[in-house]
Amino acid sequence: xxxxxxxxxxxxxxEGALVLLRCNYSSSVPPYLFxxxxxxxxxxxxxxxxxxxxxxxxxxxxxxxxFKKSETSFHLTKPSAHxxxxxxxxxAVRQTGANNLFFGTGTRLTVIP
Amino acid sequence: xTGVSQDPxxxxxxxxxxxxxRCDPISEHNRLYWYRQTLGQGPEFLxxxxxxxxxxxxxxxxDRFSAERPKGSFSTLEIQRTEQGDSAMYLCASSLAGQDKNxxxxxxxxxxxxx
Numbered sequence: 001x002x003x004x005x006x007x008x009x010x011x012x013x014x015e016g017a018l019v020l021l022r023c024n025y026s027s028s029v030p031p032y033l034f035x036x037x038x039x040x041x042x043x044x045x046x047x048x049x050x051x052x053x054x055x056x057x058x059x060x061x062x063x064x065x066x067f068k069k070s071e072t073s074f075h076l077t078k079p080s081a082h083x084x085x086x087x088x089x090x091x092a093v094r095q096t097g098a099n100n101l102f103f104g105t106g107t108r109l110t111v112i113p
Numbered sequence: 114x115t116g117v118s119q120d121p122x123x124x125x126x127x128x129x130x131x132x133x134x135r136c137d138p139i140s141e142h143n144r145l146y147w148y149r150q151t152l153g154q155g156p157e158f159l160x161x162x163x164x165x166x167x168x169x170x171x172x173x174x175x176d177r178f179s180a181e182r183p184k185g186s187f188s189t190l191e192i193q194r195t196e197q198g199d200s201a202m203y204l205c206a207s208s209l210a211g212q213d214k215n216x217x218x219x220x221x222x223x224x225x226x227x228x
Contacts, residue, residue, distance in 0.1 A: 004155075036219070043117070043204055043219040044156070051213075090155050094215075099169055100146065101217060103155030 002027045006091050006104035014112045019063075019078040021107045023091030026072060031093040033074040034101065035065055038088045047089075050074060061085070086111045115139075117220035119205050125226045126195055133191045134223045138207030145188050146217060147180055149173065150202040162188060163210065195227045 007022040025031065032051050036044040048059025055067040061084075065076045074091060088108050092101040118137040126132050138145050144163050148156035159178070161169040164185040174180075177195075182188040192199055202224050206217040 009153075041221075041224070043119075043221040044206075046216065046218070049216065092155070099144070099161045099215070100158035100171075101148075101156070102158070105153070105155050 002031065002093060002095060002102055004091050004093055004102055004104035006089075006107050008107055009105065010108045010110065012110040012112055013081045015083060016080050019076070019081045019085065019109065021076040021089050021091075021109065023065075023074045023076065023104060024072055025074065025091075025093050027093065027095065029096065030067075030069055031095045033065075033067060034092040034094070035059065035063070035074075035076050036090045036092060036103075038090065038106075040087075044090065047076070081109075081111045083111050083113065085109060117205055117207050117218055119203075119220040119223050121223055122221060123224045123226075125228065127228050128195060128197060130195055131191065131193045132195055132225065133189050134203055134205075134225075135187060135189050136205030136207075136220060137187045138205070139209075139218060142207035142209045142218075143185065144208045144210055144215065145182055146206040146208075147188070147190050148204040148206065150204055150222070151200075156204055159190075192225075195225075197227045200225055200227045 003026045005024045034049045035047040050067045058064045091104040120135045147159040150156040162182040177193045180190045202222045204222045206219045208215045208217045
């Protein structure tokens with residue numbers, strides 16, 4: 001069975017500091033991997049995705065993530081946090097051939113001025 | 114392209130009442146998904162349509178839940194005899210089969226509160 005683990009339900013960083021949000025998955029074969037962001041009372045917005053090809057993927061708002069097969073990880077990073085980055089971040093996987101996304105429990109990012 | 118639209122944004126109802134939510138997908142998208150998100154959790158898959166056919170249903174979708182997509186465009190999700198445990202955000206997503214690995218685009222959701 002597949003699962004997604006997001007270490008740290010809450011992460012706080014200072015404005016301008018590095019953002020690192022962790023995601024590990026368990027799957028028999030490498031799935032498709034996604035990061036979504038959710039602002040209060042809003043739906044989910046796709047930040048970035050890994051499907052095939054280059055393992056370092058760049059997304060919107062300066063975020064990037066690296067797929068590491070050996071570590072079954074897909075951690076999200078941003079070099080310098082902005083106040084506007086404060087939101088809930090969800091890592092999700094989709095098995096090849098499957099239709100639904102399977103989400104982690106989310107990480108709430110707080111940016112301290 | 115106006116994105117995925119959901120209506121209403123908020124719904125408050127009394128236990129035992131029926132409620133219906135609507136989702137309008139991105140116009141050219143032939144796949145439509147419903148998810149449920151409870152407080153502090155990630156979204157959980159409920160059901161999926163390709164065109165008008167409902168191809169997959171989660172075990173979370175009890176008999177009180179029914180979803181339709183009659184003309185392969187908008188979809189409705191109905192909950193009968195609501196229970197307090199149904200309180201959640203109901204998210205709709207759509208995708209175009211075969212495009213960009215079926216990336217799913219989400220609407221803003223309908224937040225249901227059952228009193």
